[in-house]
Amino acid sequence: MGVSGVAPSAAKLKAWTEAEQRALDKGGFVLPPDPAGAVPGGACGLHGLRTNPPRENGGNFDVKQLTRGSKLFLPVFKDGALFSTGDAHFAQGDGEVSVTAVEMGATVAVRFKLHKGLAASRKFTAPVFSHQRYFTDPEVGMPQRFLGVMGFSNTPDGECEPRT
Numbered sequence: 422m423g424v425s426g427v428a429p430s431a432a433k434l435k436a437w438t439e440a441e442q443r444a445l446d447k448g449g450f451v452l453p454p455d456p457a458g459a460v461p462g463g464a465c466g467l468h469g470l471r472t473n474p475p476r477e478n479g480g481n482f483d484v485k486q487l488t489r490g491s492k493l494f495l496p497v498f499k500d501g502a503l504f505s506t507g508d509a510h511f512a513q514g515d516g517e518v519s520v521t522a523v524e525m526g527a528t529v530a531v532r533f534k535l536h537k538g539l540a541a542s543r544k545f546t547a548p549v550f551s552h553q554r555y556f557t558d559p560e561v562g563m564p565q566r567f568l569g570v571m572g573f574s575n576t577p578d579g580e581c582e583p584r585t
Contacts, residue, residue, distance in 0.1 A: 423508030426479020430498040493550045
């Protein structure tokens with residue numbers, strides 16, 4: 422799946438929105454909320470975060486290894502979490518950065534398990550995923566067992582760093 426995530430807490434939403442505004446003020450490339458494309462629209466569309474780019478609670482990963490049998494670990498910042506997923510791809514490049522994919526309709530079956538304290542104990546501050554087998558035919562030369570970590574252009578204190 423291309424997009425997966427959980428709802429942020431009110432505190433995280435505020436902190437991430439403020440960090441994105443600071444990055445925008447520094448000249449960074451930021452896509453702020455747009456009421457024209459928001460659901461619900463209008464003034465409600467001014468308060469929120471886009472799923473692109475991915476962030477600590479999920480978003481538009483476009484990681485081709487997230488296939489049947491994968492495990493996606495997302496830090497949960499609020500009770501209920503409100504998981505969502507979509508943007509299925511038949512084929513794609515290596516992440517959203519490659520901007521290549523063949524979109525498709527899909528039905529997704531997911532199972533949830535809360536690993537209380539796992540992120541803190543393993544020092545994960547962003548989503549990670551794992552897969553126990555080949556995610557594609559092994560003749561293609563892919564690794565069998567791996568843990569993937571998605572990179573984020575944030576400083577350790579959560580600030581967005583503009584690229585020059």
